[in-house]
Amino acid sequence: xxxxxxxxxxxxxxxxxxxxxxxxxxxxxxxxxxxxxxxxxxxxxxxxxxxxxxxxxxxxxxxxxxxxxxxxxxxxxxxxxxxxxxxxxxxxxxxxxxxxxxxxxxxxxxxxxxxxxxxxxxxxxxxxxxxxxxxxxxxxxxxxxxxxxxxxxxxxxxxxxxxxxxxxxxxxxxxxxxxxxxxxxxxxxxxxxxxxxxxxxxxxxxxxxxxxxxxxxxxxxxxxxxxxxxxxxxxxxxxxxxxxxxxxxxxxxxxxxxxxxxxxxxxxxxxxxxxxxxxxxxxxxxxxxxxxxxxxxxxxxxxxxxxxxxxxxxxxxxxxxxxxxxxxxxxxxxxxxxxxxxxx
Numbered sequence: 202x203x204x205x206x207x208x209x210x211x212x213x214x215x216x217x218x219x220x221x222x223x224x225x226x227x228x229x230x231x232x233x234x235x236x237x238x239x240x241x242x243x244x245x246x247x248x249x250x251x252x253x254x255x256x257x258x259x260x261x262x263x264x265x266x267x268x269x270x271x272x273x274x275x276x277x278x279x280x281x282x283x284x285x286x287x288x289x290x291x292x293x294x295x296x297x298x299x300x301x302x303x304x305x306x307x308x309x310x311x312x313x314x315x316x317x318x319x320x321x322x323x324x325x326x327x328x329x330x331x332x333x334x335x336x337x338x339x340x341x342x343x344x345x346x347x348x349x350x351x352x353x354x355x356x357x358x359x360x361x362x363x364x365x366x367x368x369x370x371x372x373x374x375x376x377x378x379x380x381x382x383x384x385x386x387x388x389x390x391x392x393x394x395x396x397x398x399x400x401x402x403x404x405x406x407x408x409x410x411x412x413x414x415x416x417x418x419x420x421x422x423x424x425x426x427x428x429x430x431x432x433x434x435x436x437x438x439x440x441x442x443x444x445x446x447x448x449x450x451x452x453x454x455x456x457x458x459x460x461x462x463x464x465x466x467x468x469x470x471x472x473x474x475x476x477x478x479x480x481x482x483x484x485x486x487x488x489x490x491x492x493x494x495x496x497x498x499x500x501x502x503x504x505x506x507x508x509x510x511x512x513x514x515x516x517x518x519x520x521x522x523x524x525x526x527x528x529x530x531x532x533x534x535x536x537x538x539x540x541x542x543x544x545x
Contacts, residue, residue: 202300205234209348212323214278221279221348222321229278229323229346235299236349238307242293244362245319245339246370249395249469250492251282251289252337258284267329270339274326281320287492288319289337291345292356292366302349312362314369315345316352316523336544338363354523360530367544368526371397373515374467374490375404375529376522381463381488381513382408389452389480391442392467393417393434394424397490399540400526401465402433403533416455418442420468431535442468445475452480466491474499481510490515 205211209221212228221227233239247255247270259265274280280288292314295307307313315322323346331340347353356365374397382388388405392398398417405415417434419425425439436455440448452460460482466473471493478499481487487510489499499512530537 202233202235204301205236205299205349207236207349209321209323209350212278212346220321221323222281222318225277227278227321227323229274229325231323231325231344231346233297233299233346235301237299238295238302238347238351239297240291240293240313240315240345240347241296242291242324242341242343242345244292244366245280245289245341245343246291246366247280247289247319247337247339248285248287248370248492249337250285251287253469254282254284256334261334263332263334266332266334270329271326274324279320279322279324285492286320288322290315290317290319290366290370291322292362293345296344312356313353314356314366315347316354316369316372316518317347318517322346322351336363336367338366352518357527360527361541361545364530364540364545365527367396367540368400368530369523371400371490372522372526373517373519374465375400376519376525377488377490377513377516378404378465379408379525380519381486382413384408384410385412386462387414387416387456387459388463388465389416389418389461390434390465390467391418391473391477392420392469392491394419394421394427395467395469396540398465398467399427399431399536400529401467402428402431403529403536405463405465406433414456414459416452416461418448427539430539442466442473442476443470445479448476449479461485463488466494469493471495472498475502475506478503478506478508478510481508483509484511486511486513488513488515
């Protein structure tokens with residue numbers, strides 16, 4: 202077997218010298234190097250921002266969505282949305298392992314979920330069998346390559362694959378929330394009725410405790426209904442997070458003028474940066490988990506309104522994030538019921 206670079210540099214076609222994620226095109230031939238894992242792919246979970254953008258661009262037709270996805274992969278060698286810059290993740294079965302990886306706790310035949318983005322994963326799709334538009338998941342006949350540096354999780358035996366995939370896709374959000382929220386904090390979660398938002402609600406309530414306040418914000422009636430059903434939010438706000446002043450006024454109305462110590466932004470559309478900034482106390486923290494976030498809008502916007510806030514980019518990885526997020530479903534029966542209804 203040919204020797205490969207730990208970070209997959211050997212797969213980059215253009216521009217040379219960059220890592221696979223920002224690369225315009227990578228090699229998606231499926232003959233693996235000595236430090237790679239070949240995966241027979243069953244399901245792609247397209248990240249919410251990317252899937253929403255694709256539907257906005259081509260419409261709701263399943264065939265048009267399939268065509269757009271194939272166009273992206275055929276052009277770039279990976280599912281790297283050129284507009285959002287994001288990808289998603291996958292589940293599949295290990296078909297082959299490189300000689301340099303024999304000490305891994307994996308073997309051919311193991312079923313795994315990759316915990317690195319499709320925006321850097323060499324992917325070759327033979328056929329898109331089914332698009333599940335309501336849950337951002339796509340059934341495929343495909344193969345993919347995981348680099349030596351790539352992280353993964355073995356699929357749990359106590360839940361369906363589609364359920365585990367839905368959780369693992371956003372595992373970083375809840376794990377980061379667990380690190381950020383402290384007892385007594387006022388926590389605002391924007392996009393609280395979605396996958397990542399519901400997991401964050403659980404962790405925020407758990408960490409803020411009885412002396413803290415957890416505020417869940419959703420846009421639609423159905424989103425707010427899920428927030429209420431979960432029962433982890435002390436306050437629910439229905440509103441449009443692309444309207445920053447309106448969001449601020451609604452927050453102050455619901456909290457007696459109090460702003461948030463921590464804001465977690467999970468929305469899948471652009472232009473919600475300033476709602477997050479205005480809602481945060483000076484010296485408070487904003488965690489932008491959303492892949493639709495613009496660094497420029499957030500940074501210059503905060504400067505423009507004189508807000509001294511800490512802003513954290515939504516790194517999808519934090520140590521133990523897969524285990525933390527799967528365990529949330531095991532310990533919160535109501536949350537698991539909601540997820541099973543939505544994603545299985």
